[in-house]
Amino acid sequence: MNARWILALAVLSGASLLAKAPAPAAETHTSDLGFSYSLPADWQVMEAPPTLPQVKQQQSDAASSETEKKGIQCVQIAFTARHGSPGSVIVVVQLPEACFGQPITDKDLPGFANGAMQNIRQTLVLSDPVYGSYTLGAHDLQIERVTGVVIGHPQAHYTVEITCGVLKKGAVCWMAMAADHADLAAFEHGKVALDGEPPVDLVPASAFAQKPAPTPPSH
Numbered sequence: 088m089n090a091r092w093i094l095a096l097a098v099l100s101g102a103s104l105l106a107k108a109p110a111p112a113a114e115t116h117t118s119d120l121g122f123s124y125s126l127p128a129d130w131q132v133m134e135a136p137p138t139l140p141q142v143k144q145q146q147s148d149a150a151s152s153e154t155e156k157k158g159i160q161c162v163q164i165a166f167t168a169r170h171g172s173p174g175s176v177i178v179v180v181q182l183p184e185a186c187f188g189q190p191i192t193d194k195d196l197p198g199f200a201n202g203a204m205q206n207i208r209q210t211l212v213l214s215d216p217v218y219g220s221y222t223l224g225a226h227d228l229q230i231e232r233v234t235g236v237v238i239g240h241p242q243a244h245y246t247v248e249i250t251c252g253v254l255k256k257g258a259v260c261w262m263a264m265a266a267d268h269a270d271l272a273a274f275e276h277g278k279v280a281l282d283g284e285p286p287v288d289l290v291p292a293s294a295f296a297q298k299p300a301p302t303p304p305s306h
Contacts, residue, residue, distance in 0.1 A: 115278075116166040120181045121254045124261065124289065125278040130168040130177070161186035165259070173243060175270035177263050177277075184257040191258045193227050207247060211235030219295040224284040228252040230294050235264070246271050250290060255282050261289060 115125040166179040184191055207213065213233045220229045230250040237243035248271065251260040261279075265271035275290035 116179070118165050118179075118181060118259070120165070120183055120256045120259060121282045122259055123278075123280045123286070124166065124179060125286070126168055126177065127273055130170045130273065133167040133169050133176075170270055170273070171266060173266045175245075175264060175266045175274075177261065177274055179259065179261050181259045182257050187257070191253055193253055195253070195258065207235070211237055211245060211247065213247070217295055221291055221294045223252070223279070223281055223287055223289075223291075226252045226254065226281050226284075228294075230290065232295070248274065248290070250294075252281065 114128060115123055117123040161182055163181050163183070164178060165181045166177075168177045169175065182191065213235050215234045217232045218230070219232075220227065222228070228250050229252075230248065232246065232248045235245040235247045237245070244266075246265045246268075247263070248265065249260060249262045251258065261274070263271060263274035265274060275288060277289050278286040279289045280286045
């Protein structure tokens with residue numbers, strides 16, 4: 088499955104929220120896909136931008152297969168939140184398997200983050216990518232982090248981090264465009280519960296740990 092379009096919607100929404108005024112305070116968001124995610128109360132919940140239907144239509148028109156078009160129709164922005172000035176943004180995107188009509192597996196996860204990073208280049212100049220993988224309970228997640236500079240505004244620096252996993256009812260990705268270390272930490276330490284498992288930090292400290300190289304066989 089080509090998942091490039093899945094987070095394109097999140098990227099475009101996240102970028103558009105950087106300059107928007109806040110709405111009610113964020114606490115815990117619960118999704119019928121089978122997960123919950125919590126942020127500190129000083130993060131502000133945002134509504135999806137009114138341009139989202141047009142973005143979905145543009146993505147659908149550019150799709151190269153019926154599978155991609157179906158995915159665009161089914162993808163949902165589950166949650167968005169904003170904090171601080173300059174603003175940091177967190178976007179959570181989900182793809183329900185019941186709507187998509189075919190199984191989603193861990194093999195599909197690299198396409199989520201890779202596609203998002205390609206689309207976010209419309210807003211940021213990206214560099215220094217770092218990749219990782221980790222496990223939360225029974226779920227494997229894949230993560231990517233890059234440094235981003237806003238095009239036309241070289242003084243505006245962000246850390247972009249995306250982590251994705253597959254649940255029993257579909258796939259979900261969490262994305263942060265963090266303006267500082269504190270906001271990135273809030274994203275990573277947000278409590279997430281997956282498929283009824285106990286809440287844990289979304290991103291553990293070991294997520295980007297380098298695995299040791301295999302020991303050569305002795306002769």
